[in-house]
């Protein structure tokens with residue numbers, strides 16, 4: 001019988017733990033501060049940023065949702081980030097992706113102070129993740145949320161064969177580093193991979209995040225594999241679906257994340273957790 005990994009429930013539990021940490025910080029006179037920058041009016045980004053700001057408010061953070069027009073210039077956006085870098089009440093800064101074409105995404109990420117980079121995208125923090133040197137640093141929230149889910153459901157990764165389909169900066173690459181740091185053997189698959197079928201059939205854990213609805217089927221994976229779906233797509237009826245054919249894959253997997261209610265809610269709960277991490281580290 002397949003186990004459904006309930007991200008919604010885990011996210012609630014993580015938020016409860018984060019609330020306790022906020023109370024401890026407030027007792028010391030520190031209020032965690034999160035600034036979310038939204039450029040333009042992408043409908044999905046508007047929902048995600050609103051949900052981030054709402055959750056931050058619920059947890060008692062100081063929360064700023066800074067909305068900028070899609071016509072904003074690179075200089076204006078970077079100036080806003082520099083202001084937030086200099087604001088002592090703000091511990092975490094993120095700029096919602098995707099960004100309009102006139103904006104250089106790397107320049108934006110590099111302008112966010114590494115100490116406030118709550119998305120963990122700044123190359124300084126990415127380098128620390130790959131170095132695995134034990135220091136404090138933020139990590140991209142979706143992959144960190146995936147690792148928390150596996151840990152909470154007591155699914156070990158050490159010594160396991162893991163296949164990650166998709167090599168994005170947001171998910172695939174940081175997840176690869178997190179998995180390797182925990183002694184998994186990781187294979188990254190992408191559109192130019194040959195022998196993808198072979199690697200998939202041997203994987204103990206399969207993670208898919210490529211934005212293609214119903215991409216992964218039962219016949220692609222080994223019996224008893226754990227399947228993590230990081231995809232977010234809309235079907236013809238407008239329903240939210242992942243990259244995995246959930247009903248089909250559930251017939252052979254030992255555990256699976258649903259969409260909605262799997263990895264997605266963990267992304268926002270991890271963002272809250274990481275804002276509190278940054279507030280704590282900045283006061284150590």
Ligand SMILES: Nc1nc2c(c(=O)[nH]1)N[C@@H](CN(C=O)c1ccc(C(=O)N[C@@H](CCC(=O)O)C(=O)O)cc1)CN2
Nearest residue numbers: 048094095096097098119141260261262264265267268
């Ligand atoms: N700066 C960033 N931009 C983006 C990130 C990110 O981590 N940092 N990730 C994604 C979008 N994202 C967070 O920003 C995100 C996606 C999905 C969910 C979520 O809760 N999904 C729910 C369904 C919600 C719905 O009904 O639409 C679920 O899967 O159950 C949260 C956050 C891209 N941009």
